[in-house]
Amino acid sequence: MNERVHLxxxxxxxxxxxxxxxxxxxxxxxxxxxxxxxxRAIRRRHEVRAVILHGAGPAFSSGLDxxxxxxxxxxxxxxxxxxxxxTNLFQEACxxxxxxPVPVIAALHGRCYGGGFQIALAADFRxxxxxxECSIMEIKWGLIPDMTGTVTLxxxxxxxxxxxxxxxxxxxxxxxxxxxxxxxxxxxxxxxAAETLAAELMTxxxxxxxxxxxxFHRTWFAGVRRAFGIESRIQFKLLRGANYRIARQAGLNKxxxxxxDRSFDD
Numbered sequence: 001m002n003e004r005v006h007l008x009x010x011x012x013x014x015x016x017x018x019x020x021x022x023x024x025x026x027x028x029x030x031x032x033x034x035x036x037x038x039x040r041a042i043r044r045r046h047e048v049r050a051v052i053l054h055g056a057g058p059a060f061s062s063g064l065d066x067x068x069x070x071x072x073x074x075x076x077x078x079x080x081x082x083x084x085x086x087t088n089l090f091q092e093a094c095x096x097x098x099x100x101p102v103p104v105i106a107a108l109h110g111r112c113y114g115g116g117f118q119i120a121l122a123a124d125f126r127x128x129x130x131x132x133e134c135s136i137m138e139i140k141w142g143l144i145p146d147m148t149g150t151v152t153l154x155x156x157x158x159x160x161x162x163x164x165x166x167x168x169x170x171x172x173x174x175x176x177x178x179x180x181x182x183x184x185x186x187x188x189x190x191x192x193a194a195e196t197l198a199a200e201l202m203t204x205x206x207x208x209x210x211x212x213x214x215x216f217h218r219t220w221f222a223g224v225r226r227a228f229g230i231e232s233r234i235q236f237k238l239l240r241g242a243n244y245r246i247a248r249q250a251g252l253n254k255x256x257x258x259x260x261d262r263s264f265d266d
């Protein structure tokens with residue numbers, strides 16, 4: 001991590017805070033690298049059961065800070081080179097949350113523009129204030145949403161709406177985002193709502209939750225035969241795990257389960 005991204009792990013929840021409030025958490029080099037570093041650190045911590053991603057100050061994120069990238073054109077060009085798993089730095093700053101085997105909740109307020117909105121789209125759940133300002137803003141600069149938005153948008157909205165939002169770059173509120181299925185819920189205090197959801201998720205087997213995330217990401221657009229095969233393989237893996245036995249025994253005894261750290265990492 002670095003001064004742009006702060007990671008704190010408390011009682012099984014990883015709190016990841018974008019910390020450039022004076023610039024509305026505009027994304028610069030350090031912010032992108034800090035996000036990737038935070039996700040890598042969380043993956044190594046098997047006691048983590050949920051992630052809450054949020055922004056310090058008046059905004060979640062105002063998107064890419066084009067001024068900082070324009071000062072180093074060669075570095076920007078190198079940043080477009082692919083990582084070993086098919087993403088470049090800009091994409092990995094979003095997709096790293098998708099790769100994590102734990103649920104990620106993005107708490108949105110203030111501005112959530114461009115690359116910031118694409119980071120939020122890569123989370124498993126998004127909770128926004130009703131008046132949060134959102135935009136797929138890249139078209140303002142004559143660009144397209146290229147930080148994994150091509151994948152995350154298609155999972156949430158029809159193609160005509162994805163085109164309209166990307167071609168116009170118009171602002172829409174958190175309340176409208178909910179109606180368009182771009183956020184999971186709205187709340188006056190999205191951080192508190194995110195913590196409530198995280199607490200609910202933590203009552204379930206960490207392996208079962210991780211497996212459910214893997215299951216739907218791998219099967220959502222798969223053919224029927226492949227999807228059924230993935231279902232069976234994941235379920236068989238869970239059936240051999242200690243946390244399945246703990247959940248089963250607790251259910252039979254009508255007791256609250258005491259789970260071990262996550263072992264599922266697909």
